[in-house]
Amino acid sequence: MRLFRLVVLLLLLVVVVVPGIYGPVAQWAFPDESSHVYARVDMATLLLQHLVLAGLATVAATITGVALGVLVTRPAGQSLIPLVRDLAALAQTVPPVAVLVLAVPVLGFGTAPTVLALFLFSVLPILGNTVTGLQQVDPALLEASTGMGMRDWRRLLVTELPLAAPVILAGVRTAAIISIGTATIGATIGAGGLGVVIIAGLVRDNMAFITAGALASAVLALIVDWFFELAAGRVMRVQRGATDGV
Amino acid sequence: MIRFHGVTKRYGEKTAVDGLDMTVENGSVCVLIGPSGCGKSTTLRMINRLLEPDEGTIEVDDKALRDYDPASLRLRIGYVIQSVGLLPHMRVWQNIALVPRLLGWEKPRRRERADELLDIVGLDPEEYRDKYPAQLSGGEAQRVGVARALAADPPYLLMDEPFGAVDPLTRATLQQSFRDIQSRLKKTVVLVTHDLDEAIYLADRIALMRDGVLQQFGSPAEILTSPVNEFVREFVGSDRMLRMLNTVELGAVDGWSGADGSRPTLRDALSQLLSAPERSIRVGLNDGSQEELDFDRIREMVLP
Ligand SMILES: Nc1ncnc2c1ncn2[C@@H]1O[C@H](COP(=O)(O)OP(=O)(O)OP(=O)(O)O)[C@@H](O)[C@H]1O
Ligand SMILES: [Mg+2]
Numbered sequence: 001m002r003l004f005r006l007v008v009l010l011l012l013l014v015v016v017v018v019p020g021i022y023g024p025v026a027q028w029a030f031p032d033e034s035s036h037v038y039a040r041v042d043m044a045t046l047l048l049q050h051l052v053l054a055g056l057a058t059v060a061a062t063i064t065g066v067a068l069g070v071l072v073t074r075p076a077g078q079s080l081i082p083l084v085r086d087l088a089a090l091a092q093t094v095p096p097v098a099v100l101v102l103a104v105p106v107l108g109f110g111t112a113p114t115v116l117a118l119f120l121f122s123v124l125p126i127l128g129n130t131v132t133g134l135q136q137v138d139p140a141l142l143e144a145s146t147g148m149g150m151r152d153w154r155r156l157l158v159t160e161l162p163l164a165a166p167v168i169l170a171g172v173r174t175a176a177i178i179s180i181g182t183a184t185i186g187a188t189i190g191a192g193g194l195g196v197v198i199i200a201g202l203v204r205d206n207m208a209f210i211t212a213g214a215l216a217s218a219v220l221a222l223i224v225d226w227f228f229e230l231a232a233g234r235v236m237r238v239q240r241g242a243t244d245g246v
Numbered sequence: 247m248i249r250f251h252g253v254t255k256r257y258g259e260k261t262a263v264d265g266l267d268m269t270v271e272n273g274s275v276c277v278l279i280g281p282s283g284c285g286k287s288t289t290l291r292m293i294n295r296l297l298e299p300d301e302g303t304i305e306v307d308d309k310a311l312r313d314y315d316p317a318s319l320r321l322r323i324g325y326v327i328q329s330v331g332l333l334p335h336m337r338v339w340q341n342i343a344l345v346p347r348l349l350g351w352e353k354p355r356r357r358e359r360a361d362e363l364l365d366i367v368g369l370d371p372e373e374y375r376d377k378y379p380a381q382l383s384g385g386e387a388q389r390v391g392v393a394r395a396l397a398a399d400p401p402y403l404l405m406d407e408p409f410g411a412v413d414p415l416t417r418a419t420l421q422q423s424f425r426d427i428q429s430r431l432k433k434t435v436v437l438v439t440h441d442l443d444e445a446i447y448l449a450d451r452i453a454l455m456r457d458g459v460l461q462q463f464g465s466p467a468e469i470l471t472s473p474v475n476e477f478v479r480e481f482v483g484s485d486r487m488l489r490m491l492n493t494v495e496l497g498a499v500d501g502w503s504g505a506d507g508s509r510p511t512l513r514d515a516l517s518q519l520l521s522a523p524e525r526s527i528r529v530g531l532n533d534g535s536q537e538e539l540d541f542d543r544i545r546e547m548v549l550p
Contacts, residue, residue: 144331147294147404148345148394149320158344162335 002226009223016216017043026208036208038197047216049192053111054179057118061179062172065123069130069168070156081131088124096121096182104189114186114193121182122175129171133164166235173228180221184213194220247272248293248402248434253302255288255458262288264458266302270451272401273432277445280455280481286438289455290404293436294323306402321345324395324433328407330387332379338364338390339375345398363393368423385416392424396431405437409444421447422509442482446470446493454478466493471549490548491516498530512547515539 015021019037026036072080096117103113137160145159161168187195194217201209248270255263263285270276278286291297292304295316304311311319324345332341342363343356351359361371367389379387388409395403409420421444428435428448439445445452446466454461454469461481462474470486470493473479482489491513499510501518515529519539526540537543 138329138331140327140329140331141333143296144325144327145333147296147320147325147327149317149348150344151317154348159333163333 012219030208033208050194053183057115057179058176061122065126066130073134088128109190111191114191118179125174126171129167133167137163249305251303253299274450275435276451277449278438278453279445284455285458294320322400323402324400326391326395326405326408328410330391338377342393367393384412403433403435
């Protein structure tokens with residue numbers, strides 16, 4: 001059933017991305033539009049750009065968020081936790097478009113400011129979840145780990161991070177989905193991505209273009225989410241003590 | 247050998263352990279007992295440096311604790327906590343092999359060692375090695391906790407209420423297993439308990455504490471027969487001579503049946519004697535010989 005969902009999503013993506021298929025479909029759906037397939041750049045390229053924008057931002061945000069989360073949960077960093085939480089909440093209220101506008105004078109147009117905006121937006125759920133996940137680890141397990149002779153870094157790797165993994169993963173999942181949705185704004189400053197078709201559609205008042213871009217990014221988000229769900233299932237099973245394969 | 251010299255530990259205003267002097271001999275079991283909050287866990291956790299004393303010194307193998315690197319020290323001191331603390335994301339064998347892993351043993355050797363330990367603590371390796379902690383009963387988890395502490399064959403063992411969270415029958419079986427294991431392995435053990443009968447059954451030396459102060463330190467028989475003050479007398483109770491019966495283990499008593507692998511004590515023999523038509527019964531001793539047991543003989547055996 002779950003695999004079926006993935007197949008449907010992939011098929012949908014193929015429909016939107018392959019001009020030979022999307023052309024006739026759009027013609028049927030939007031008979032009044034003059035053109036139906038965005039011709040300047042092909043959809044597959046835009047899709048790839050989109051994935052790279054969101055992917056770069058998410059990977060960078062994961063590395064940064066987890067590293068910061070680990071730092072502030074160490075004994076020396078504990079006092080920073082409230083600050084981090086406030087910052088996280090605050091930054092979440094700033095719209096990514098605002099970051100974009102502010103970043104352009106510094107980083108210019110293109111990919112860099114877009115990835116920065118997505119990164120800033122993604123780092124917070126990941127940081128927040130890393131802190132929560134690490135704080136949730138049963139103190140008795142920490143005592144047992146230290147008591148049996150693990151040094152701090154070893155305890156982090158063997159005990160804390162694996163046990164916090166489901167919560168951290170949930171943060172990364174949120175961040176990735178938000179990034180894919182938000183990456184469309186990159187088109188406004190020349191970073192490419194699926195936003196390009198949407199904006200073209202808005203400018204020319206062409207529903208076929210708008211639908212292509214919106215549908216592609218939505219389906220992409222759902223596909224990525226599908227993989228996260230798979231991973232989350234794996235992690236949770238190990239967490240609770242798997243009953244399968246034993 | 248573990249030596250305490252005037253060890254004091256404070257939490258703010260509160261003195262949790264107050265001027266403790268005590269020596270735990272090699273190969274012996276020292277049981278810390280006393281009312282809740284008297285400083286038992288605090289004492290235990292100073293031995294593996296999870297806590298540092300405010301005053302005094304603790305020596306292990308004639309070397310002050312502060313001269314050890316804490317992590318390497320802990321590799322030589324097995325640690326069992328009440329909540330067991332098995333890592334839920336690892337299989338039983340991986341949990342048991344954690345310390346060997348820290349010591350850099352190769353994986354095949356770790357697996358082999360985990361199997362040996364499962365055998366020692368009375369769990370079938372075939373059945374248990376690949377389970378996850380969530381799939382174990384309380385008693386099985388406790389056994390795995392003990393196996394984990396013994397994995398790298400440490401000379402020392404610290405146990406904080408290791409048999410606390412299980413039903414009385416399982417508890418008796420675990421105590422029995424522990425005694426059997428200890429008689430083979432001869433570790434230097436410090437064990438915390440709330441249960442006087444457990445202390446009497448397991449201890450070579452009992453340390454009875456109150457409000458951080460050591461009240462009496464001696465063999466179970468000493469504590470029971472010559473309490474040094476009113477507190478100790480009250481703690482061991484007016485039925486203390488009955489408890490003494492538990493300190494003498496027998497090989498066999500007719501008509502007795504107990505938990506798997508457990509052995510009868512003089513207390514069970516007395517119970518049989520009370521219901522016997524004759525003035526004496528025959529019992530098997532630990533060394534396999536037979537003995538005619540009457541009330542006078544029981545009194546002799548209790549008061550060595
Ligand atoms: N981290 C801490 N901060 C402040 N006080 C503490 C701390 N840990 C223990 N105490 C206090 O120190 C005293 C001794 O505590 P400890 O845990 O050693 O007692 P215990 O004998 O093990 O008790 P129990 O039988 O209930 O486990 C108690 O009064 C307790 O409240
Ligand atoms: Mg305690």
